[in-house]
Amino acid sequence: MSSRKCVALIAHDEKKADLAAFAKVHEHVLAQWRIVATGTTGGRVQEACPSLDITRLKSGPLGGDQQIGAMIATGEVEMLIFFVDPLTAMPHDVDVKALMRLATVYDIPMALNRATAEQLIDFNHP
Numbered sequence: 001m002s003s004r005k006c007v008a009l010i011a012h013d014e015k016k017a018d019l020a021a022f023a024k025v026h027e028h029v030l031a032q033w034r035i036v037a038t039g040t041t042g043g044r045v046q047e048a049c050p051s052l053d054i055t056r057l058k059s060g061p062l063g064g065d066q067q068i069g070a071m072i073a074t075g076e077v078e079m080l081i082f083f084v085d086p087l088t089a090m091p092h093d094v095d096v097k098a099l100m101r102l103a104t105v106y107d108i109p110m111a112l113n114r115a116t117a118e119q120l121i122d123f124n125h126p
């Protein structure tokens with residue numbers, strides 16, 4: 001496994017275009033990180049940023065948020081950028097909450113919107 005630090009990228013459907021645009025702007029910085037993402041998000045970011053090497057996990061509703069939560073618990077994921085949609089009900093809301101809870105328990109930098117992600121990406125270098 002690479003020794004680079006690992007960031008997890010996730011976006012709800014309404015926010016995927018925004019995350020892909022964010023990743024494009026910061027592609028050179030993200031290239032210094034190991035990147036994991038939930039399935040669909042990873043595909044969208046990969047399309048926008050062909051230079052990045054993204055490990056795609058399961059889609060969020062099928063367990064992807066839980067996989068990333070487990071990786072936070074084991075210390076494999078050290079930063080979380082998650083563009084959430086606060087206006088749409090999610091069938092897997094409990095998984096989303098569990099992920100945010102673990103990011104809080106393990107005290108990793110966590111951005112839930114673009115404004116915060118812009119700050120994190122500038123101040124957290126791998």
Ligand SMILES: O=C(CO)COP(=O)(O)O
Pocket residue numbers: 010011012013037038039040041042058059060061064065092096
């Ligand atoms: O649902 C998600 C996060 O809760 C994201 O999953 P996808 O990237 O597979 O859409």
